Amino acid sequence: MQYEFRNLDPIDEKAKPNIASEGFIFNNYDTRLNGWWLTERTAPTPGEQEITESVPYRQGSYDFSMIDNERFFNNREITYKLLYVGEKYYNRKGFEQELKRQLMPHNWDKLVDTHEPTYYWWAKCKSVEVNDNSDNETLEASIVFTAYPYAYTNHNEGADYWDDVFFPHWVWQQVKFNVNGSQDVNVKNIGSRPVLSSFVVTGNVKAKGSFGEVSLNDGNYKQTQVVFDIGDNKINLSGNGTIEFIFKREEMI
Template sequence: MTVLFNDFNSDTLGLRLTARAIDPLQEQEITETIPGIQGSIDYSNMFGQRLFQPQTVTYTFQKYIYDVVERSRQETIIRNSLAKFGLSRLYDSYLPENYYLLAKCSSPSVTNDPQYQKLTVTLAFTCNPPFMFCELQEGNDIWDTFNFDYDVSQETSFNVSGSQTVTLINNGSAAIQPKIVVTGSVSVTANGNTVNFTAGTYENTLIYLLCGENSFQLSGSGTINFVFYKELVL
């Protein structure tokens, strides 16, 4: 089993995984108690999706090194390979192919055990919700990488002449704000928001893809490409 995090590569370092643990998924609940109404009202889905707390993935590795000097050297290498990086991509062999976690190594621990002549490395990574991100753009036509459990075959680029309605599917577990690339002049209406685009590349707009099918109304003249990546809970 391999764990990759920037300069840290468990295989290259010769570390053997002995344990992998994931904290339970915790929802970020928004509730309110109103006088005269029994129980409480749950507003957790008011933004069109469930919201989650950061999640921790913990790995424990061991490596037997009989020379005390070499154990100390390896300990220094491991600590320094983790210390200089903040929030970064984390890969491990248990994830589906072409997926990664966006994480920070929050509490690395390396124990040098002279009695059993081994290093024990415990790494806890705090992962950003929704925890697992796909590297492949939605709508790609790379058949060899198609995952029948998660992927959807769909068009994400459109020629616009007049008015038309298109459907985009977000098969992930979180709302996505796509990057939008436009030539010409195109107006987009989706999920209650309308934005007029001229030629250019746009990010951080009012256009969102909620989970499931999204109906987009396009009008104008030109082309439009929606660039987005699937996000799944771990």
């Protein structure tokens, strides 16, 4: 049986022809650089943490799964199927063992999928199943990760790394402000859920918004966080100094 390798992204002309352009990176182990070819990936949406109640003599049921218009989800499973082609059985066996050593013993860590290079998952490896096919001289591996339901952006909002820009879903915005007196600013969260924002502050700055009011200075800003809602977060800044909002988007992808 002959396999036809099909990568989903354009191959860099400078890349070696025997190195796959698609795969994943976990715990610094890059499947593309270790002889594995990605043949399939599945990342279904996570299941919801549903809380429902039925009332006697009433049709249907009441759904109490949401708080402040936010749905809550269980961890999700992401599955990759990889293929290794090797002539010798002992070579294939070595690749199987190394794959398990590199993935299974480790705790939660970043999972980078080359299909979504702008984001990463927070995940751990749940299982590695490998099938050796001596007739075709191949290994077929099925790897399942358990992951936090939302993907994180690689960099903080406002960093604007060009390689991360995805024009259909992106916003260019200022997140660091010089404060001298009072001013109104708007910080957007275009992610899929509310997120925590921390700060970097010099001088004395007061921030007031839907999250309440916080008075920040060089000594206390590291211990303070606020919640940014989805969409516009209109904030009044007052005082004298600088303030930078530090947060990453969380995306349902």
